[in-house]
Amino acid sequence: MVTKESIEVIAQSIGLSTLSPDVSAALAPDVEYRVREVMQEAIKCMRHARRTTLMAHDVDSALHFRNLEPTSGSKSMRFKRAPENRDLYFFDDKDVELKNVIEAPLPNAPPDASVFLHWLAIDGIQPSIPQNSPLQAISDLKRSEYKDDGLAARQIYFDKVTEWALTQSGSTLFRQALASLEIDPGLHPLVPFFTSFIAEEIVKNMDNYPILLALMRLARSLLHNPHVHIEPYLHQLMPSIITCLIAKRLGRRSSDNHWDLRNFTASTVASTCKRFGHVYHNLLPRVTRSLLHTFLDPTKALPQHYGAIQGMVALGLNMVRFLVLPNLGPYLLLLLPEMGLEKQKEEAKRHGAWLVYGALMVAAGRCLYERLKTSETLLSPPTSSVWKTNGKLTSPRQSKRKASSDNLTHQPPLKKIAVGGIIQMSSTQMQMRGTTTVPQQSHTDADARHHNSPSTIAPKTSAAAGTDVDNYLFPLFEYFGESMLMFTPTHELSFFL
Known part of the structure; x- marks a missing residue:
């Protein structure tokens, strides 16, 4: 064909x-x-x-x-089949002789301009005189004017919304415009113009925090509108959104709260992947790959790591479970020194390090909570012996978690944690007392972590959803200490007390 x-x-x-x-x-x-x-x-x-x-x-x-x-x-178009070739069709355009066109009579000249009076309506009834146009002609004229007014109204709407986004992002008018962008079904002709506007202005205003936040709110409203066909323009919109999530610097002043902007952008990315992931099957893998590469790159700034973590948390706990937790130990080796005053003298960087630490703790805690709530056998007595090593991470809460061997000797036998050896305890005893121990990392993992260079992070992933993930959940009490108890359900909390 x-x-x-x-x-x-x-x-x-x-x-x-x-x-x-x-x-x-x-x-x-x-x-x-x-x-x-x-x-x-x-x-x-x-x-x-x-x-x-x-x-x-x-x-x-x-x-x-x-x-x-x-x-x-x-x-509707009428095609005519060519007599020589049955598979060939063409338009039947009639030939016009140039001689006939030249010899055709000229149209009448328009009359001179004049003014005269006539009745438009008498007692609400339009008289049928030649000067009054028929009702059908009036309706056709109104319809054409309505079409022209619709194009002009869309242009005015686009100009006003873009102007308010750049100059009046905190005004009531702009909030009303965002509300209309989420539900208006007649905005599809403006979608390519809005996406181009957002992509161009984000590049121009990377040092202007209010404009970046307004553009993200504008993009979120467009993405939430169920009536517009925005799928063909995602390739132009998503890179700009990801930029506002993992960019090194968003805003010029130190008072700009770019952390909230990254949180807002992370939720926007997650909702976009949830809505359009079934249409574009490579959308979620590409976004996840970008976030993981940023998280595992030690040369990136802490705000970039924070955006990558929040993005993976917003995409779901499975992303945290399989991508963040396996790399948590090596990453904390690089993060914890940045939180102390001894090594990091700049207060802004220490504040950023603490925010990253808090984001990791909340993400890990949510994974722990979900695992404890959905698994009935997670807190069952361990089948193998439990080891305690000295290759654990140091943190500001280490003094609160450290217990000496002298204090442990005064505790009941079933509440001891293995120190320097193995605690031999039968499953029957543990079931009778209703307690369990928190598994620690093995000597092999501790030695490997001790010999790793602090300047690189080797990416690790967990492909299985069973024991492999649990091996990364158990050391969370080692990494974050008592803070993990906040994420432990009330019933399961008795196993750790």
Whole structure:
């Protein structure tokens, strides 16, 4: 149906005069396959509508099913088959003789301008006189004026919203505009203009925190509108959103709360992946890969790490469980020195390090809470012995968690934690007393972590959802100490007391 000559003609019509014959031969069967797919879907729509004539909106519905932007309009056209070739069709344009055009009489000259009076209406009734236009003509005129006014209204709407985003981001008008962007079904023609505006202004205003926040609110409203077809423009919008999440610097002044901007952007990224992940199957993997590379890069700034962590937390606890927890130990080796006054003298960087630490603690705590609530066998007595090593991480709360061997000797036998050896305890005894011990990391893991260089983080992932994940959940009390008790459910808390 589609030959390579047709591809060459189409390429020449759009300005590609140097298209290779091999490319034309390769494109022709693919174009024919896509056209056949669309037409088969259109025929299905026609049959579901109990019709035998294929209509233009059937093709639009087929394009919508294929996640393609529908055509803006169409009209009925009559083709005529060429007598020499049955597969060739053409428009039946009539030939006009130039002599007839020249000899045709000229139209009448318009009359001179004049003013005269007549009755438009008498007692509410329009008199039927030649000076009054018919009602049908008036309605057609109003319809055309309405179309022109609609285009002008959209242009005014776009200009006002973009102006308020750049100059009045905290005004009531801008909040009302954001509310209309979330529910207005007639904004689809403005979607490409809004996406281009957001992408361009984010690049220009990376040092302007209020404008960046307003642009993120604008993007979120567009993404939440269920009536617009924004899928074809996600490739232009998502890089700008990710930039506001993991950029090194957002805003110029130290008082700019870019942490809240990163939190807001993380929720926007998560909602976008949740809504459009089934349409674009590579959207979530690409976003996750970008966040993981930023998190594991020790050369990135702490605000960038914070944005990557919050992004993975917003994407779901599975991301934290399989990507963050396996790399938590090596990352804390680099983070904890930045939290102390001895090594880090700048207060702003120490504040950022504490915020990153808090984000990691909340993410790990949520994973622990969900694991304890959904698993019935997690707190059962361990089948193997439990070791305690001296290769644990140091933190500001270490003094609160450290217990000496002298203090442990005065505790009941079943509450001892193994120090320097193995506690031999039967499962029957533990079930009778209703207590358990917190498993620690083995000597092998501690030695490996001790010999790792602090300047690099080797990426680790956990592919299994069972024991491998539990091995990363148990050391959380070693990393964060008593803070993990806040995330422990009330019933399960008795196992740790």
